[in-house]
Every structure is written in C-alpha cells, then in structure tokens.
Amino acid sequence: MAAPQTVMSLRDATATLGARAVLRGIDLTVDSGEVVALLGANGSGKSTAIRTVIGQVPLTGGELELFGTPFARFRDWRRVGYVPQRSTAAAGVPATVREVVSSGRLSHARLRPLGRADRAAVTRALELVGMADRARDSVNALSGGQHQRVLIARALAGAPDLLIMDEPLAGMDLASQDVLAEALREQVARGTSVLLVLHELGPFAPLIDRAVLLREGLVERVGNPEALHDIACHPHDTHDAEGRAGIGAGLSMSELNPGTRR
Amino acid sequence: MIELLDYPFMQRALLAALLVGVAAPAVGIYLVQRRQAIMGDGIGHVALTGVALGFLLNTSPVWTAVLVASLGAVAMELIRWYGKARGDLALAMLFYGGMAGGVLIINLSPNGSNASLTTYLFGSVTTVSDSDVVAIVCLSAFVLAASLGLRRQLFAVCQDEEFARVTGLPVRLLNLLLALTAAVTVTVAMRVVGLLLVSALMVIPVAAAQQATRGFAGTLGLSVLFGVAVTLSGTGASFYADVPPGASIVVLAIALFGAVTALAAPLARRRARRDRELRSGEVLPDGEAAPGTQPDASRGQAARESGAAAPASEAAADAAHAGDAESGTARGRASVAGRYKGGGAHGDRGFRA
Known part of the structure; x- marks a missing residue:
C-alpha cells in the first residue's frame, strides 16, 4: 500500500500567549486515518498546540501544514472539524440542538442557504452522537455531557477529514463517554483522522494509535497510549517512568520507520 | 382605528413604524445572542453627532447619521477585536464622545439648537416626510436582506465566533456587516422611537420572545411579530392619546415582556419538569x-x-x-x-x- 498521507504537520512550532512561551519547538504530525492524543499536565501546551493547528493562536516560529498545504495558503476548511473546549453550547438567545449542529455545515454551504444534502448530514451527525431525539430541544435544557455531544455533532456535520477536539470528555458521564467513543470509532472507520487533547484516556484508549506527551511546551514522549497514560497522569506511581517509551518527537511512526504502518 | 389612515402623515408614520418593528428585532437578536445588547445604545449616542452634523452642513440628518453611526459601529467592532481588557472603557468613551459631539456641533450650526435634537433623541414619527419614507424603505430593505438572508451565517458567528472561523466563514466581514446593519437600523429607528430609546426596540422584543421559545428561528419570528405589534399599536395610541410615540412604544414593549414572562413561566416550568424526567429516564x-x-x-x-x-x-x-x-x-x-x-x-x- 502507498505510504499514508500526512494530514497535519507541525515542525519546530513555537507560540506565545502574552509574554509566556507556551510552545517551545514542537514537532507533531497526524497521518491519514490516524488517531493522535495529546497528553500532559495543565499548562503543558496541549490546548495551545491544538489552537495553533486551527489558526486561533499564531505561530511565532516553525511551520504548519494542513493536508500538505502551508497554513497561510490553506482555505479548504471544510476538511477540518473542530470541537472547542467549552462547557456550554448556549449563547444569549435560545437555540435548538439542530440549529447549533447546522452551523457546522456552513463549512460546505458557506454563504449559501442549506440544501437537502446539508440537512441530511446534520441529521446523521445528530444520530451519531445519540442526540437525534433531542434535535428540537433548546440547548439551554441540556446537561453538560449533552452540550459536549452537541458540539461534537456540530463538527461531524461537516463530514471532516481531520477532526480536532479539545478535551471532548470533560464533564461527561460514563454513558456519554461510551456513546462518544462509539461515534468516534465509526468516524475513524470511515477514514477520518483525529487529533485530540485528553486528560484521561477513558473509553477512548483502544481507539488511539499514538499518544504524545507534552511537558512545558515540548514533546516529552511519544508512544502507545497505555504506557504514556500512566506517565502523563500518574508520573510518581509509574515505575521507571523515564525509561519507558523512547522517541523524542511527535512524528508519526511512518515518518520514523517508513513502511511499518499499514 | 381606520380614521387614522385618512391622514397622510399617519400613513407615513405607520409605514415607518412597521418597517422599524420588523428591522430592529431582526438585527437586535444577534446583538442579544452575542451578549452585546447595549451596543445599540452606543451606536445611538454616536448617531447623535451625525444628526448634528446634518444640521451643520444643511443636509438630511438621516444620511449623515447613517454615515457617522456606521463609522462608530465599525470603530466599536475594531475595539472589540483589538482592545482586550479595557474594551468596555473605550466603548464608554465612544458613547460619551458621541453625545457631547452632537450637542457641541448642533450649537455651532446656524439653524440648530438643543431643541432640534430633541425630535431625534425621543423620536417624532408623525413628522416623517416623504423623503424620510424613501430613506427608511431603502435602509430597511438593506437591513432585512442582510439580517434575514445571512441568518445562518450570522447565527454561527454570534453563537461561537471561534468555531465560525474554523468553518472558514468570513467572520470579520460578517461582524462588520452586522455592525453596519445595526448602525443603519439605529438611524432608521431614530425617527420612530428616538436615539435614546432605539436600543429598547432592538432588545425588548427579543427578550420577550425568548421567554416563550426554544430555538433561534422561533425567537426571530416571534420577536419580529412583537416588534411590529408594539410599534404599530404604540404609534396608533400616540395618535389618540397625544403622547410621544417613542415612549408609548417602549412602555408597550416592556408591558408585553412582562405579560409574556408571566404567561411563559408556567409553560417553562412544565417543560423543565418534562426534561428532567426525560433525563432521569435516559440514565x-x-x-x-x-x-x-x-x-x-x-x-x-x-x-x-x-x-x-x-x-x-x-x-x-x-x-x-x-x-x-x-x-x-x-x-x-x-x-x-x-x-x-x-x-x-x-x-x-x-x-x-
């Protein structure tokens, strides 16, 4: 098979928030069909790394490519789905679940009205996250986990090739987490690549191809999720934590050992 | 009720009231959604400078007000982008500056005085002229085309600006368009309710409608309905009771808000109970x-x-x-x-x- 295409790549990326250097030279790639998790303590730069990828935090150095296109020239935003780290999908005026999810379809419709295909995609996204029966309800009436499911459906409505999620499991009960893991599994089976920030791997663990551990704005380790999860979240409980997993950059396996993946 | 249609000035007044009743909530809903309900007030203050400028230059105050209010709205939008922590102070200064500039300029102009500002501050729908009507119709058409034609896009931007940027929408352009639309709405509505009360017509019908609705489309429709109801009945009431239409419109709008809230509370309670039970069923x-x-x-x-x-x-x-x-x-x-x-x-x- 042909070598997998690189969907997203960050090279030696640096970024600052205010005067603080939050990213201090990160290499990170996501291959086509790959699920990559960013782990790390609070303040390690996980969310900033994600926000540089979607262009919401400007890079102060390094390179960013999306689907092989340098970021400055990238316009094909319909290929990217984004789930922000938020506790609510609500704003100052009531909106139904379906209305919020429909706005995810604007990556295709742009300034046109939504057509039949758009409406079908919205319905499918609602079904994927198990919220189809709440489509006509106000998002104000939802629980925290349901808000998060709505935000994920909004990203899925655009049928993205790369799904970027910032702590999608935050504030979710276990039942919702399972629903989400199932939705994600289905999405990955269709060939979607995923880059997500996680605090706890939870039910996502079996889905994750590669976990990247950030620490103080640098990639500390890359490895299989089980080994890294212990180091990331319980550094003092892990015997020989430093000796485990040895790669020092967030590059995909295919780049490090061409021909070993897939 | 029909006799007031016999007077041409009342025909013009009711047409202006109808258009403003539709346009003000249709734009105001986005400001409320973005939690910037106060923005209409700010634009109203700035528009006063434009009105005074019209007197000074001896041209139609409506068009100079459109120009200055648009500049002010764009400035507010720029402050929102670039001014971070102290953006509220900058906005406040824009409010005061607009008001003071208006009073200053009107006293410099040969045929103007504070009294000539009063009709713009508190509205004077019964003095709307034929040329005013033409301006109001054109401007309302622009406002409605933008706020209804691009409602999904504006909804997305006001709901979650960051997400809207990642969908590739021209967010800055849409924000500027919304600011311009709001400025135009303010100047259209100033003849009907006055600059000091303009924001009320953009906010209160929306606030009333959302007591009874679950979705954005429903809120939009109902708030336009409420807007038209209060502008028409307020204008009509002022004809019979000889009170300023702007004030009666706003008082009616607040009364409507109170009535809808009182009626919707039991409904909302029942809905909340149902939702709670639905959730307990889901567990x-x-x-x-x-x-x-x-x-x-x-x-x-x-x-x-x-x-x-x-x-x-x-x-x-x-x-x-x-x-x-x-x-x-x-x-x-x-x-x-x-x-x-x-x-x-x-x-x-x-x-x-």
Whole structure:
C-alpha cells in the first residue's frame, strides 16, 4: 500500500500567549486515518498546540501544514472539524440542538442557504452522537455531557477529514463517554483522522494509535497510549517512568520507520 | 382605528413604524445572542453627532447619521477585536464622545439648537416626510436582506465566533456587516422611537420572545411579530392619546415582556419538569438498577396509553397510575415516556422489565 498521507504537520512550532512561551519547538504530525492524543499536565501546551493547528493562536516560529498545504495558503476548511473546549453550547438567545449542529455545515454551504444534502448530514451527525431525539430541544435544557455531544455533532456535520477536539470528555458521564467513543470509532472507520487533547484516556484508549506527551511546551514522549497514560497522569506511581517509551518527537511512526504502518 | 389612515402623515408614520418593528428585532437578536445588547445604545449616542452634523452642513440628518453611526459601529467592532481588557472603557468613551459631539456641533450650526435634537433623541414619527419614507424603505430593505438572508451565517458567528472561523466563514466581514446593519437600523429607528430609546426596540422584543421559545428561528419570528405589534399599536395610541410615540412604544414593549414572562413561566416550568424526567429516564435506559419503581412504572403506563398494552403489565401500570396521581405528575410522566418510546425501542424494554 502507498505510504499514508500526512494530514497535519507541525515542525519546530513555537507560540506565545502574552509574554509566556507556551510552545517551545514542537514537532507533531497526524497521518491519514490516524488517531493522535495529546497528553500532559495543565499548562503543558496541549490546548495551545491544538489552537495553533486551527489558526486561533499564531505561530511565532516553525511551520504548519494542513493536508500538505502551508497554513497561510490553506482555505479548504471544510476538511477540518473542530470541537472547542467549552462547557456550554448556549449563547444569549435560545437555540435548538439542530440549529447549533447546522452551523457546522456552513463549512460546505458557506454563504449559501442549506440544501437537502446539508440537512441530511446534520441529521446523521445528530444520530451519531445519540442526540437525534433531542434535535428540537433548546440547548439551554441540556446537561453538560449533552452540550459536549452537541458540539461534537456540530463538527461531524461537516463530514471532516481531520477532526480536532479539545478535551471532548470533560464533564461527561460514563454513558456519554461510551456513546462518544462509539461515534468516534465509526468516524475513524470511515477514514477520518483525529487529533485530540485528553486528560484521561477513558473509553477512548483502544481507539488511539499514538499518544504524545507534552511537558512545558515540548514533546516529552511519544508512544502507545497505555504506557504514556500512566506517565502523563500518574508520573510518581509509574515505575521507571523515564525509561519507558523512547522517541523524542511527535512524528508519526511512518515518518520514523517508513513502511511499518499499514 | 381606520380614521387614522385618512391622514397622510399617519400613513407615513405607520409605514415607518412597521418597517422599524420588523428591522430592529431582526438585527437586535444577534446583538442579544452575542451578549452585546447595549451596543445599540452606543451606536445611538454616536448617531447623535451625525444628526448634528446634518444640521451643520444643511443636509438630511438621516444620511449623515447613517454615515457617522456606521463609522462608530465599525470603530466599536475594531475595539472589540483589538482592545482586550479595557474594551468596555473605550466603548464608554465612544458613547460619551458621541453625545457631547452632537450637542457641541448642533450649537455651532446656524439653524440648530438643543431643541432640534430633541425630535431625534425621543423620536417624532408623525413628522416623517416623504423623503424620510424613501430613506427608511431603502435602509430597511438593506437591513432585512442582510439580517434575514445571512441568518445562518450570522447565527454561527454570534453563537461561537471561534468555531465560525474554523468553518472558514468570513467572520470579520460578517461582524462588520452586522455592525453596519445595526448602525443603519439605529438611524432608521431614530425617527420612530428616538436615539435614546432605539436600543429598547432592538432588545425588548427579543427578550420577550425568548421567554416563550426554544430555538433561534422561533425567537426571530416571534420577536419580529412583537416588534411590529408594539410599534404599530404604540404609534396608533400616540395618535389618540397625544403622547410621544417613542415612549408609548417602549412602555408597550416592556408591558408585553412582562405579560409574556408571566404567561411563559408556567409553560417553562412544565417543560423543565418534562426534561428532567426525560433525563432521569435516559440514565436508566434498560429499566435496570432503578432506584425506585416510578420510571419503570411510568413507561408501563405510557405503553398502555399509546395502545401497546399487554395484559401482564396491567397491574404494574395501575399501581404506577395511583403512585403518579399522588404526586400530581401523571400526565407529564406519561407524555415523556410516550415520546421517549417513540424515539426508539427503549420504552418496550423498560416495559418488559
């Protein structure tokens, strides 16, 4: 098979928030069909790394490519789905679940009205996250986990090739987490690549191809999720934590050992 | 009621009132959604400078007001982008500057005085001229085309600006368009309700509508309906009672808000109860590990009511009925469970359990 295409790549990326250097030279790639998790303590730069990828935090150095296109020239935003780290999908005026999810379809419709295909995609996204029966309800009436499911459906409505999620499991009960893991599994089976920030791997663990551990704005380790999860979240409980997993950059396996993946 | 249509000045006034009643809430809803309900007020203050400038230059105050208000709205938008922590102070200064500039310029102009500003501050819909009507129709057409034609896009931007940027929408352009639309709306509405009360017409119908709605489209439709109702009845009332139309429109709008809130509160309570029960049903989709018998029992009852009765469940359902009737929520529970059952097979499963 042909070598997998690189969907997203960050090279030696640096970024600052205010005067603080939050990213201090990160290499990170996501291959086509790959699920990559960013782990790390609070303040390690996980969310900033994600926000540089979607262009919401400007890079102060390094390179960013999306689907092989340098970021400055990238316009094909319909290929990217984004789930922000938020506790609510609500704003100052009531909106139904379906209305919020429909706005995810604007990556295709742009300034046109939504057509039949758009409406079908919205319905499918609602079904994927198990919220189809709440489509006509106000998002104000939802629980925290349901808000998060709505935000994920909004990203899925655009049928993205790369799904970027910032702590999608935050504030979710276990039942919702399972629903989400199932939705994600289905999405990955269709060939979607995923880059997500996680605090706890939870039910996502079996889905994750590669976990990247950030620490103080640098990639500390890359490895299989089980080994890294212990180091990331319980550094003092892990015997020989430093000796485990040895790669020092967030590059995909295919780049490090061409021909070993897939 | 028909006699007031005999007067041409009232025909013009009612047409202006109708257009403003539609346009103001249609734009205001986005400001409310973005939690910037106060922005209309700021634009109103800035527009005053434009009105005074019209007197000074001896041209139509409506068009100079459109120009200055648009500049002010764009400035506010730029402050929102670039001014971070102290943006509120910069906005406040824009408010005061607009007001002071208006008073200053009007006193410099040969044929103007503070008194000439009063009709713009508090509105004077009955003095709308033919040329005013032309301006109001053109500007309203622009406002409605933008705010209704691009409602999904503006909704997305005001709901979650960051997400809208990642979908590739031209967010800055849409924000500027919204600022311009708001500025135009303010100047259109100033003849009807006055610059000091303009924001009321952009905000109160929306606030009233959202007491009774769940969705954005519903809120938009209902707020436009409310807007038209209060502008037309307020203008009509001012004809008979000889009170300023701007003030009567705003007082009517607040009264409408109070009435809708009073009527919607019981509705909202019932809806909240239903949602709560729906959620408690979701936690126990299999009817297993139920802490009490009520959720199961209510499903049984719903199944019976929806015609899917099974003899074995009769006793349980009856027991449930008695239990629920005691707590006074039998009907609510039944409808929840019925709806739930309609959504999937869960109802049946609970029913068997």
